[in-house]
Amino acid sequence: MNEIAPAIEAAALVKHYPSSKNGNIEAVRGVDLRVESGEVFGFLGPNGAGKSTTVKMLTTLLTITSGSARVAGVDVADDPDDVRRRIGVALQEAGLDPRQTGRELLVLQARLFGFSASDAAKRTDELLQLVELDDAADRHIKGYSGGMKRRLDLASALVHEPDVLFLDEPTTGLDPVSRLTVWDEVRRINARGTTVFLTTQYLEEADQLCDRLAIIDDGRIVRQGRPAELKAGLRERLDLDHEPTLDDVFMDATGRSRSRVAGDVQEVAA
Amino acid sequence: MSQAWLLGQRALREGARSPEALLPTLFIPLFFLAVNVGQAAEIFPSSSTDFLNGQGYGAFQLPSSLLLAASFGTAALFLVEEIEGGYFDKLRAAPVSRTAIVAGRLIAEAVKGVLIAVAIVVLGLIFGITIASGLVGFLLLVGLTALWAVVFTGFMQLIALKTRSAAATNSAGLVFFPLLFLTPNFVPRDLLTRPMEIAATLNPVTYVMEALRSLVLEDLDWGTILPGFAVVAVLGVIVIALNVRVINTYD
Numbered sequence: 063m064n065e066i067a068p069a070i071e072a073a074a075l076v077k078h079y080p081s082s083k084n085g086n087i088e089a090v091r092g093v094d095l096r097v098e099s100g101e102v103f104g105f106l107g108p109n110g111a112g113k114s115t116t117v118k119m120l121t122t123l124l125t126i127t128s129g130s131a132r133v134a135g136v137d138v139a140d141d142p143d144d145v146r147r148r149i150g151v152a153l154q155e156a157g158l159d160p161r162q163t164g165r166e167l168l169v170l171q172a173r174l175f176g177f178s179a180s181d182a183a184k185r186t187d188e189l190l191q192l193v194e195l196d197d198a199a200d201r202h203i204k205g206y207s208g209g210m211k212r213r214l215d216l217a218s219a220l221v222h223e224p225d226v227l228f229l230d231e232p233t234t235g236l237d238p239v240s241r242l243t244v245w246d247e248v249r250r251i252n253a254r255g256t257t258v259f260l261t262t263q264y265l266e267e268a269d270q271l272c273d274r275l276a277i278i279d280d281g282r283i284v285r286q287g288r289p290a291e292l293k294a295g296l297r298e299r300l301d302l303d304h305e306p307t308l309d310d311v312f313m314d315a316t317g318r319s320r321s322r323v324a325g326d327v328q329e330v331a332a
Numbered sequence: 333m334s335q336a337w338l339l340g341q342r343a344l345r346e347g348a349r350s351p352e353a354l355l356p357t358l359f360i361p362l363f364f365l366a367v368n369v370g371q372a373a374e375i376f377p378s379s380s381t382d383f384l385n386g387q388g389y390g391a392f393q394l395p396s397s398l399l400l401a402a403s404f405g406t407a408a409l410f411l412v413e414e415i416e417g418g419y420f421d422k423l424r425a426a427p428v429s430r431t432a433i434v435a436g437r438l439i440a441e442a443v444k445g446v447l448i449a450v451a452i453v454v455l456g457l458i459f460g461i462t463i464a465s466g467l468v469g470f471l472l473l474v475g476l477t478a479l480w481a482v483v484f485t486g487f488m489q490l491i492a493l494k495t496r497s498a499a500a501t502n503s504a505g506l507v508f509f510p511l512l513f514l515t516p517n518f519v520p521r522d523l524l525t526r527p528m529e530i531a532a533t534l535n536p537v538t539y540v541m542e543a544l545r546s547l548v549l550e551d552l553d554w555g556t557i558l559p560g561f562a563v564v565a566v567l568g569v570i571v572i573a574l575n576v577r578v579i580n581t582y583d
Contacts, residue, residue: 121425125583143427151425157418161346173338174428202349218422 067135069226069257070097070120074129077115089115091281092129097274099225102248102258104268104275104289108316112281113261114154117230120259121151134225147175150219150227154234154261156211160204164195164214167203168221175222189217193247209240216247220256227251230261245271265308277315285315335428339436340443346410347444357404357448361397362455368393372518383520385549391461394453395544396517398473399537401448402481403508405488405501407437412498424582434489434575438482445481449474461548469547472557476547479564480540484508486571493578511537536563 077090090112097103107113118124120131122142131138134148159167168189172182190196193213198206206214212232219227229248233241248271252258262268268275269289276286285292292311296302300314312318347354373389384392414420423433453463453473463470491504514531515538521529532538543560546553 118421123421123424146425146427149425151422153418153421153425155418157420157422159342159346159414159419160417161349162342166342166345170338170342171426174335174423174426215422 066099068096068132069099069101070095070103070131070133070259072096072116072120072129072131075116075119075126075131076128077112077119077124078127088281090119093278093281093283095276095283095286097226097257097259099257100252100255101273102252102260102271104272105259105261105278106263106265106268106275106312107278108318109263111278111316113278114230116278117153117228117259117261121149121228122146147222148225150222150224150256152212152215152219152227152229152232154230156208156215158203158211158215158218161202163200163202164190164206164210165199167214168218171218171221177221185221189220192220192250193217207240209236209243212236212240212244213247216244216251220251224256226257226259228259228261231263232260233262233264233267241267265312269308277312279316285311335432336435336439339423339428339432340439343407343410343437343440344443347406347440350406350410353406353409354444357401357406357444358451361401361452364400365390365393365397365456368396368518376519383523383549385464387462387464387549388460390456390459391548392545394456394461394548395541396512396515397452398449398477398544399480399512399541400508401452402445402477403484403505403512405441405485405505407441407485408488408492408501408505409498411437411489411492412496412501415492415496416498430579430582431576434486434493434572434579437489438486438572441485442478442482445478446474448481449477463548464550465547465552469552473544473547476540476544476560476564479561479568483564483567483571486568486575490571490574490578493575493582511535514538515541517541536567539563 072093072095075090075093076088079087079089081087093112093116105113105116115124119126120133120138122138122145126139133145136144136148138145162170165186168186169182172185173179177185190199193216195210195214195217198210203211203214216229216232232248233244236244245267248258248260260268260271272289274286274288275292276283278284287295289308293306293308296306296311296314369388369390376384376389376392378384378386378388411420453470457463463473465472488501488505492501495501514528514535516524516532521532521538521542524532539559540563543557546556
């Protein structure tokens with residue numbers, strides 16, 4: 063029987079940054095991850111826990127200090143360009159060029175992925191329809207709202223129909239309506255077979271969207287599993303008489319109190 | 333179509349959509365041309381100043397203005413914006429050649445350099461300056477100015493990639509002013525004081541300026557023109573190689 067390769071596999075992933083004051087900063091201290099193909103996988107953690115650093119290593123944007131990672135079956139360190147062909151990336155703070163129009167940005171992205179001019183134009187039209195930006199396609203991006211920018215960023219990450227889509231805090235700073243729209247997009251993208259690796263600070267978001275999740279704290283994975291399993295595990299371990307929420311799981315895993323968490327992680331119901 | 337040219341076209345659109353960043357590159361050099369000519373034209377009348385070859389002092393000053401216009405390096409500041417805004421990472425996360433990312437902006441800078449040089453020279457022609465080396469000389473004048481724009485922007489881009497800071501990149505651009513004033517900016521090199529002559533001889537910008545000046549004031553004098561092109565070729569190779577190295581190890 064053929065075993066399907068995991069979409070993401072990381073083993074003992076470590077990232078150190080040199081620091082003039084403190085020698086080395088250990089941002090990620092040995093992360094093991096396995097994300098199955100077709101999953102929506104949530105990656106949670108407080109600010110500074112190592113979420114974005116891990117994502118940047120998996121998306122080839124940062125070198126790996128030690129350990130290994132394979133994305134879409136390709137070793138990230140050995141063949142970063144092949145990984146880039148197979149992934150879509152929408153990073154924290156939509157990374158867009160404000161002086162281009164939405165259409166120009168998508169056409170350029172498609173051309174950079176090797177589409178011909180006519181195929182790029184066709185794919186751009188499809189994506190603009192998908193994220194409902196056809197009416198704003200020829201306006202400069204600097205005039206877009208936060209929600210429109212996020213949707214355009216998502217569209218640009220989907221130009222080449224990636225196997226794995228990395229979304230780094232895709233709804234941070236969005237109003238509840240825009241957040242719901244992004245959630246719908248994520249579900250729609252996943253339904254088409256794309257594996258989604260979703261970094262978020264919003265526990266409600268993870269609960270709504272993710273098949274499985276991992277919680278990272280201080281550079282290490284402290285919990286990993288299905289949201290329901292993690293909640294049931296906590297209830298059993300602490301012998302609770304009520305169903306714990308995902309933020310209970312989060313606080314238990316990170317050793318944070320509600321008052322301490324208030325500054326780090328927000329629970330938002332869209 | 334190559335990735336570098338696609339990114340170059342984007343950088344050109346960016347420039348065209350930011351006239352507030354582009355206009356000073358035309359206005360400030362013309363302002364210095366007018367001021368310098370206004371201050372020194374009486375000292376160097378064309379009738380009795382041999383090094384002007386019968387032209388006015390404006391012809392002698394034109395190369396300084398061309399070099400100044402080509403030394404703004406605004407593309408590097410756009411690059412810092414792009415790094416801070418996240419689009420640079422978006423490009424790095426795509427299968428785009430790292431060389432294309434740095435070359436795209438430099439290609440655009442060459443095109444902008446051509447347009448600005450043509451505009452300044454045409455304005456100079458309107459005010460009575462002639463290009464003594466003819467059409468070929470005019471093309472070489474514009475080409476050398478554009479190549480210098482690539483070199484200087486490459487240097488600024490290098491600072492932008494290393495520091496990721498608009499303030500540091502902007503400050504690095506000021507390095508051009510000491511380099512400009514250590515050239516035979518107001519008189520030919522042989523009329524400078526000895527210490528200034530030594531400094532000018534050691535300054536690579538001198539050879540670019542003398543090549544440009546020769547194209548304005550004399551018939552094609554390859555002995556002066558070629559060192560100017562050699563300087564931009566050598567500096568160009570160095571800054572592009574350093575840009576590629578820095579972007580390849582960018583973390």
